[in-house]
Amino acid sequence: MRADALRNIERIRTAAAAAFAEHGLGAPLDDIARRAGVSAGTIYHRFGSREGLIDAVVADIAAEKLNGAIAAIAGDTPWQRFTSYVMALGEAQAADPTFNEVVARRIPNAPALRAVNDRAVSHGEWLMRAAQADGTLREDAEAGDLDRLIWLNAQAVALGGDWWRRALGFFLDGLRRRPE
Incomplete structure (x- = not known):
């Protein structure tokens, strides 16, 4: 995996952890994407689903x-x-x-x-x-x-x-x- 893709994954994980801590598991993916500086599509591409992201984070x-x-x-x-x-x-x-x-x-x-x-x-x-x-x-x-x-x-x-x-x-x- 390219270095920029790995950085995106780490930024998504960090943003998701913060959003879930603040808003629970129902935190909006758009909010997580905005915090990570990526699109919601990138989250789906890297984690497959909301559940996949939650499971990973x-x-x-x-x-x-x-x-x-x-x-x-x-x-x-x-x-x-x-x-x-x-x-x-x-x-x-x-x-x-x-x-x-x-x-x-x-x-x-x-x-x-x-x-x-x-x-x-x-x-x-x-x-x-x-x-x-x-x-x-x-x-x-x-x-x-x-x-x-x-x-x-x-x-x-x-x-x-x-x-x-x-x-x-x-x-x-x-x-x-x-x-x-």
Whole structure:
């Protein structure tokens, strides 16, 4: 690829990252093109579609946010580690509307974004299994429940305010196994 084409791609990626951070994944492509100093046609030529651009630009950012949530896991027990992970994901969702849209699977056919989502659920599933093994998490909880929890939290975050914390607390209380 020519040097000018590579520069265009990098300018598009930088402009898209800024636009998505400001306006979410629905940021107008014309705005991104204007910021990058290219035509919208150049974006389509280089990335194929809006989804292709989002996948190319946002996946790395989302993976960093997920890594932050994983790094924030704390606690002495499997239950504490599981709940700290869920709350750290919630914090990341509330702090970054673009990450919130990603984990809500708004762009379900973007392979790189899907990989980030799948990793978020997979890591949570590992924590769930540990909590189930020590008897603190309901035996009937499944990875799909965590996926839906992340999606539900995205909807609560989108409503604004801090209600999402209460909603996650209620959900986690429902997942906790109580002694008979």
